[in-house]
Amino acid sequence: PKVIYLKDYQAPEYLIDETNLTFELYEDHTLVHAQLVMRRNPERGEGLPPLVLDGQQLELLSLSMDDRELGAADYQLEDSHLTLQPVAASFTLDSTVRIHPETNTALEGLYKSGKMFCTQCEAEGFRKITYYLDRPDVMSKFTTTVSAEQHRYPVLLSNGNPVASGAEEGGRHWATWEDPFKKPAYLFALVAGDLWCVEDSFTTMTQREVALRIYVEPENIDKVQHAMDSLKKSMRWDEEVYGREYDLDIFMIVAVNDFNMGAMENKGLNIFNSSCVLAKAETATDAAHQRVEAVVAHEYFHNWSGNRVTCRDWFQLSLKEGFTVFRDAEFSADMNSRTVKRIEDVAFLRTNQFAEDAGPMAHPVRPDSFIEISNFYTLTVYEKGSEVVRMIHTLLGAEGFRKGTDLYFERHDGQAVTCDDFIKAMEDANGVDLAQFKRWYSQSGTPRLQVEDSFNAAAKTYSLTFRQSCPATPGQKDKQPFVIPVELGLLDAAGNDLPLRLAGEAKAQGGNRVLSVTEAEQTFTFVDIAERPLPSLLRGFSAPVKLAFPYDRDQLMFLMQHDSDGFNRWEAGQQLSVQVLQELIGQHQRGEKLVLDPRLITAFRTLLEDESLDQAMVAEMLSLPSEAYLTEISDVADVDAIHAAREFARQSIGEALFQPLLARFQANRSLSRATGYVAEAAHIARRTLQNIALSYLMQSGKAEVLEACLEQFNGCDNMTERLSALAVLVNSGFEQEKADALARFADYFKDDPLVMDQWFSVQAGCGLPGGLERVQALMAHPAFTLKNPNKVRALIGAFANQNLVNFHRADGAGYRFLADHVITLNALNPQIASRQLAPLTRWRKYDASRQQLMKAELERILASGELSSDVFEVVSKSLA
Numbered sequence: 001p002k003v004i005y006l007k008d009y010q011a012p013e014y015l016i017d018e019t020n021l022t023f024e025l026y027e028d029h030t031l032v033h034a035q036l037v038m039r040r041n042p043e044r045g046e047g048l049p050p051l052v053l054d055g056q057q058l059e060l061l062s063l064s065m066d067d068r069e070l071g072a073a074d075y076q077l078e079d080s081h082l083t084l085q086p087v088a089a090s091f092t093l094d095s096t097v098r099i100h101p102e103t104n105t106a107l108e109g110l111y112k113s114g115k116m117f118c119t120q121c122e123a124e125g126f127r128k129i130t131y132y133l134d135r136p137d138v139m140s141k142f143t144t145t146v147s148a149e150q151h152r153y154p155v156l157l158s159n160g161n162p163v164a165s166g167a168e169e170g171g172r173h174w175a176t177w178e179d180p181f182k183k184p185a186y187l188f189a190l191v192a193g194d195l196w197c198v199e200d201s202f203t204t205m206t207q208r209e210v211a212l213r214i215y216v217e218p219e220n221i222d223k224v225q226h227a228m229d230s231l232k233k234s235m236r237w238d239e240e241v242y243g244r245e246y247d248l249d250i251f252m253i254v255a256v257n258d259f260n261m262g263a264m265e266n267k268g269l270n271i272f273n274s275s276c277v278l279a280k281a282e283t284a285t286d287a288a289h290q291r292v293e294a295v296v297a298h299e300y301f302h303n304w305s306g307n308r309v310t311c312r313d314w315f316q317l318s319l320k321e322g323f324t325v326f327r328d329a330e331f332s333a334d335m336n337s338r339t340v341k342r343i344e345d346v347a348f349l350r351t352n353q354f355a356e357d358a359g360p361m362a363h364p365v366r367p368d369s370f371i372e373i374s375n376f377y378t379l380t381v382y383e384k385g386s387e388v389v390r391m392i393h394t395l396l397g398a399e400g401f402r403k404g405t406d407l408y409f410e411r412h413d414g415q416a417v418t419c420d421d422f423i424k425a426m427e428d429a430n431g432v433d434l435a436q437f438k439r440w441y442s443q444s445g446t447p448r449l450q451v452e453d454s455f456n457a458a459a460k461t462y463s464l465t466f467r468q469s470c471p472a473t474p475g476q477k478d479k480q481p482f483v484i485p486v487e488l489g490l491l492d493a494a495g496n497d498l499p500l501r502l503a504g505e506a507k508a509q510g511g512n513r514v515l516s517v518t519e520a521e522q523t524f525t526f527v528d529i530a531e532r533p534l535p536s537l538l539r540g541f542s543a544p545v546k547l548a549f550p551y552d553r554d555q556l557m558f559l560m561q562h563d564s565d566g567f568n569r570w571e572a573g574q575q576l577s578v579q580v581l582q583e584l585i586g587q588h589q590r591g592e593k594l595v596l597d598p599r600l601i602t603a604f605r606t607l608l609e610d611e612s613l614d615q616a617m618v619a620e621m622l623s624l625p626s627e628a629y630l631t632e633i634s635d636v637a638d639v640d641a642i643h644a645a646r647e648f649a650r651q652s653i654g655e656a657l658f659q660p661l662l663a664r665f666q667a668n669r670s671l672s673r674a675t676g677y678v679a680e681a682a683h684i685a686r687r688t689l690q691n692i693a694l695s696y697l698m699q700s701g702k703a704e705v706l707e708a709c710l711e712q713f714n715g716c717d718n719m720t721e722r723l724s725a726l727a728v729l730v731n732s733g734f735e736q737e738k739a740d741a742l743a744r745f746a747d748y749f750k751d752d753p754l755v756m757d758q759w760f761s762v763q764a765g766c767g768l769p770g771g772l773e774r775v776q777a778l779m780a781h782p783a784f785t786l787k788n789p790n791k792v793r794a795l796i797g798a799f800a801n802q803n804l805v806n807f808h809r810a811d812g813a814g815y816r817f818l819a820d821h822v823i824t825l826n827a828l829n830p831q832i833a834s835r836q837l838a839p840l841t842r843w844r845k846y847d848a849s850r851q852q853l854m855k856a857e858l859e860r861i862l863a864s865g866e867l868s869s870d871v872f873e874v875v876s877k878s879l880a
């Protein structure tokens, strides 16, 4: 497999002004006719070099140039390329190929999901549809005609506007779509199926009417309203916050069951994994509803950040993804609780992206090289990329940032550009220099920020000294200092923010401000500080770094109660929990009796008893750091000690706080019964608290809790309460009730694949002994199939990522199980196979014996036969 480097980028030799496609869909094959109106790229000079088109798994049936039929002597056909020699600077190329969507299990290019045809072209799937210049800097105007059997495929869709349609002989029909906006091939889409749609409309800021349609298979038509509402909110928000208006007369979303990603922003025709669009109270949890809202927004926002302005090459992926994740995160923050959204995102980033940054696949937000681009749709490109954009927002302020995005969209509309172009627009619009800041795009690894303080009572000064460093990562031994925005405050003894005046400043600038740490070591001195304050650092998680300040537990409890920044109140609680849990881990390792620091109980009791607090915040603060996070922050993760410590803490909390937890649970569950399901924020918050309370209460094993849990399971009217009750039962020792509940749930929901995914996940995540055997048994369940990515993620993914104590069992059986399935999936669906590998790549985190076992499985995969470039890249880099 070939390594591709950013430094080798060259503009295309030829351009494609127009792309006219005709698809003839049949049950056993599909014919694709492509007419490409091409010309020499003037940027690349005179002369006519060979034209090298991308194409994979295509059967070439005919080829002509300017109406001259080409024979085998006129071109060169290889596995993934078609090379021919143009004789004029402008020409038209016509080709016909045969492809087989009906047997395409990789779900890339044109394929069938159930009974419908659909496409996924990003990043390099279009080359499996026709011979093309399949690269994002080749932008073309597409016209697409689809022809298919009328009865099976009454709905025929592609990008842009519908311009003509008609009937053909033999029960077939056709439709032509025209997309007036030039686009790269990765944004192409086609759908044919027996679909129903919910229709609505949106009036844009310039009073244009846009038709909105969400297409689903008929049985799902009652699960679309939430996505439609989310779409309208997204369209309005992008107008209000970014001044961005939608540009076509129609916007369509199609839900498909078999999909490698969450969703895809094809121009005017977004194709979604059904898990990211279908939601109603009876079948989807509150969290799933919020995910639908976020993904609908994310794909819609791509219409500007991705489609109107796209990427020059795939190394620039974060240009559209980091920016768009930032946009959707801010949208969700505006629609829901800003603090809770931030807490969720940071917990996710620190657990998962930090682990990626510390592992063998670590790469910069803008990678320098790759073997398979599909492997770079990563947490680093997306989530860390979003943090990088957030830091620009923090440094420039909301207004300055908006000036920057206005300039970016205006300057680059219709172009394929780079991360540097984005930064340049920010610099030019604000008159700032972001040269050093750009290291966030080129250096991988998570920076450490060590902070020390000192107080001078006589001089009334307080100093903070920051030392930054960044560990070596593959291919990058030494790092230069980053620009790290540190939002902070200083709390006085009453917990109030002190006015912040740095030495040399004329007056204080509020009680909350952002310092830019730009050097390896840097000290900031505050003046007029009468008594030693307690610093609140990195408020709102203002930079994706690992900050360390030597807080003691009493100080953390103080911050938990008093910090004016909600995020840092949560963060103080997390740090307190981490300290307490690490103490328990040490006790377990030394074979001592486990003793929980009672201060954690006191802190949690205070939270539970304060009825004035936002219940969603209380729920977040009562959630202990996950085993995966405790693993990430360990040098060598002791799987069993981490599990034992955390379970012991949960047990102790459940017992010590039984009464206040029960009071909260009962009050909230009664309210649920009284009101029925309400989709509003306050109700979502109280359901979250109710469910976390229930899970703690069940630790007691008391009959009254079992009864309450069964009442909730049987008596509720929504999936949020039902699934939580089920999860609590599954993790309990009540074997009979557990088995009954699982069976009844599966029987009731057996025809709803998304609900069955949740049923699989709840069991896959259960940390009780015997986890691997349970998962193996579930693989044989009739609702399970390796061909559906959601099922793979729900069962195998949930087991390997969320059930650490079972996956990492000492005999290596969990590793063998995962490797076996990666080998099978490698042949079926390389992207999904490669994704499942992540837990094995983390082998350096574990003890010598587990390291050996994990490496042995990676080696077994490597030796297993012909590997896809996807799997080969991850396995070989992990062993390097």
Ligand code: DPP
Binding pocket: 122, 261, 262, 263, 264, 265, 298, 299, 302, 321
């Ligand atoms: N569909 C993926 C996303 O929206 C890739 N563009 O992030």
Ligand code: ZN
Binding pocket: 298, 302, 320, 321, 324
């Ligand atoms: Zn995206």
